[in-house]
Amino acid sequence: MVALAPAVVPRRRRALGGGRLAPYLFVAPFVVVFLLFMVAPIVIAVSNAMYSSRSSGLGFGGAETVFVGLQNYATALRDGDFLFGFARVALYGLVQVPVMMLIAAGLALLFDSALVRARRFFQFAVFLPYAVPGVIAALLWGFFYQPSVSPLVQALQGLGVDADLLAPGTVLWSVANVSVWSNAGINMIILFSALQSLPRDTFEAARLDGAGELRMALSLKLPMIAPAVLLTTLSTVIGTLQLFNEPQVLQSITPHIASDWTPNMAIYAVSTLGGDTRLGSAMAVLLGLVTLVVSLVLVRVTNSSSREGL
Structure with missing residues (x-):
């Protein structure tokens, strides 16, 4: 009989522990980036909010950092303008989120x-x-x-409509219009991609049974892409709570948008314009907690509705 030589394990495979370390090496870059740019800023913000800078002596000795516990959070919660910013974005979201999703879903279908x-x-x-x-x-x-320069306003005035799109009662919806115009397209693409992955034979069978496009859209397509609808709704809600760019830019052309008009603008005003980064960190942590709670509630309500529909 001829003895078989033992199988030779490649040196590279032995060096990687038989291939067991390979998955960790592939995942390592993501973990490092996630820890540096996601976890570390949160830890720094929470830690920063627990301290405050106070002048020592008669003010000639510079500022010293002292531990104040939850005092910065209490100060933020006593700030009426900061809290009213949450109410403003809540009203904004109650209108903007449904309109955004209806437009995106309608176009995708x-x-x-x-x-x-x-x-x-x-x-x-x-x-x-x-x-x-x-x-x-x-x-x-x-x-x-x-x-003074808007062809849109001048056209409305030519029709006898006295429109002021930057008035106190309309500026919120003018900001919402910018957001819908900018973000409806990406939500439409996500929903359309989900629709394209659905089996076509299901719809062919529905057409043979006499179902029209509207009936299939409401009874088949939308329920089958519920995860994609939840994803786009969550991203829209989070974007609503983090509203900043649009009102910050429009603030320069209207006096009806204050520096603390939204929670994010209030954080920017306190930390950058006011120079109190400790209080700004506390406000940012509170905004993050509100965003987390709203997202969890939305996911739970959606999952409960899905289970009841089964």
């Missing part, structure tokens, strides 16, 4: 149907505003909102 010609062109046209930076989009719409 329309492009997925057989009713649209030149689909690629219209998809590109809807998605194009998302490629415009938020600051540029706010500047563009700011031009359309100024009564």
